[in-house]
Amino acid sequence: MTIDSLAAPLQAALAAKGYSQLTPVQESVLEPSLAGRDLLVSAQTGSGKTVAFGLAMSPEVLGGIDSFLPADKPLALVIAPTRELALQVQAELVWLYEGATVASCVGGMDYRTERRALDRGAHIVVGTPGRLRDHVERKSLDLSELRVVVLDEADEMLDMGFAEDLEFLLGAAPEDKRVLMFSATVPKEIARLAETYQRDARRVEVKSAASQHADIEYKAISVSNRDKEPAIFNLIRWYDAKVAIVFAKTRANVNHLHARMVNRGFPVVALSGELSQSERLHALQALRDGRARVCIATDVAARGIDLPGLDLVIHADLPTNPETLLHRSGRTGRAGRKGTSVLVVPQAEFRKANRILQGAKLVAEWGKAPGADEVQAREDERLVSDPALTADVGEEAGIAAELLEAHGPESIAAAFVRLWRAKRSAPEELVEDLPTPAPLPPRERGEFGPSVWYKLSVGHEGRAEARWLLPKICEAGGIAKDGIGAIRVQQDVTYVQIAEPLAGRFREMTEIEPGLTMERVAEAPEFGPKGRVTSDRPARAPREGKPAWGAKPRFGDDEGDAPRKPRAPREAAEGASARKPWAKREDGDAPKKPWAKREEGDAPKKPWAKREDGDAPKKPWAKRDDGDAPKKPYARRDEGDGAKPRWTPTEGERPMRDDRPAKSAPRSAGYRSHGGSPDRPARSTGFKSHAAGSKPREGYGARDDAPRKPRGEGGAEGRPFVKRDYAKADGGKPAARSAGAKSHGAKPEGKPFAARKPAAKPVDARDTSKRFVPPKRPRG
Incomplete structure (x- = not known):
């Protein structure tokens, strides 16, 4: 299908962009037999997929008209995995569908601005899965009139964990919608998703996997681990690409490489998931403007971005699978341009790199990283062929003549070389120059070989x-x-x-x-049954004050005696007394065992043996003779037993517990919780809870026939349950009321209780007679 067969608005837009013919993937999706059908398109990165699905959904978006009417609800929905790719797709669709309203809904942007744009109406909506779902759940995005849904880079969205969001969005759209899926690879998850949400879909595969990335030259550089970063710096200097991108596995690696390259003077920016959307846009704009020439990014952050002049891709960390390698390398070699993809492979990851290349069905040229001398020679060649040397002398002719007259051509040329090299850091010296490792011959399991x-x-x-x-x-x-x-x-x-x-x-x-x-080691060591070396076992150094192992008899034996076994029991001669194994024994001086039976008359008596009459002390718990056995301390004593008479309370003293009143009577003031103690009398029984069966009382005194005076002059403090005498005592000082409570203590002398003032009347809000009016300020 040619451009002439497209609708008039699309022809004008393609002509304005300089399109003379369509790419293979664009021609494939426009086949007449595929009109109106669901498609599962597999095409290599950089083959023009964005314009391809833009043209494929033109029948649903245009609807047979040449101009767009005001939009009420979106007609097309495009879902992309990352913010950068979504904004890039929006920019492509804006010039392709001139006059249409294309709204974007991506994370990191102002939600209110996106909602206002959706309320004004949009023909096409482009966004990321998470933000689009938020708008649908908040009723700011209505998909009831949706005609076509496009999933760009569907495999990457599944890898990023957007499967649930994609199912939600596809389920919220009408059943008669058209679903277009575009991806560089079609794994099993994509095929399963297509079977669920597509109806009689057609598989469109533009190129076979063997012919992918024909415009990209693959190289593999073998380095040691310590030369990994210097090799990356030399590669950037060697190729001198207009824009280069370096892929790292994690954000930490991105930040580390960014700091190292900034220190060496490279114009570099970082692109990772921890950056805000504005920081990402500024980094990409710096690459497009030429203010930066190197971008260090993770796989997710650089997914789908299109940078003009991107000629070099360096894999600082090897990709995890062949699909990631294809997506990384697809940032270069786009739209017919040539590009280079370089894998930096440490020696320990040689087999992994071969496995990934074989899985992607790619062939890479193996080599070594350029050294410092090679990089310097390459830059000197660029210096000699710099276009500034062949340009015509213009306004600088006057100062050039003065420089020649003052310094001479050789000095000026040398100064020019020094200024050229001063703009760049010195090339990196590689520590080791290792050749490409040769694969080991296959061996059987369990056999290591020579x-x-x-x-x-x-x-x-x-x-x-x-x-x-x-x-x-x-x-x-x-x-x-x-x-x-x-x-x-x-x-x-x-x-x-x-x-x-x-x-x-x-x-x-x-x-x-x-x-x-x-x-x-000259010879292979001999290992024992437990994996220990037996040929050169180091001798154990002797400990201080003790002989070395096996040098002399142990355990203090005399010189010349056979060494005794450390744990074998020694047989004693018949009739000889036993001795301690570690003590040296002389004839006749051997100590006896502590458990051996002593001679008669010398054996100590057992501590529990009964002593002789008159000497053995009686046990404290033994029963005494009649008349001498003490009685239990809690038993009631009778007078005449020789015991101390029982204490009886005198006048003014508190009774013991045994003399308390019965339970039916009010609780005794002897309880600790009621304030009773030898130093402090109990609280008055005038409280309602302290009198059993008493009527409600009035005031603070104990209930009596006559009510107690509320604040009369007290007398001497009396016993509990006794009516106080309010006569003045001790020189006229009033006694404390019921001293069991702190608030009942006596007032200071000379300050009688004053009569309480009556409570103030409530203020009527409607009465303005006594309302406070602030004084007027004096003028001037």
């Missing part, structure tokens, strides 16, 4: 473990972990088995890190 043994200067005493040593050995030799066999950790050293083809990567003595060395 190998060489090395001894490391750390063992159990240094807390060495195989999982800690394995990456260090791989990094030191630039080998993969399958080149390492057994790792035997001993007490002071560790033995490591290295495949013989890779043994040349290590010297006779290699320092892995300060304090950790790796030395080649």
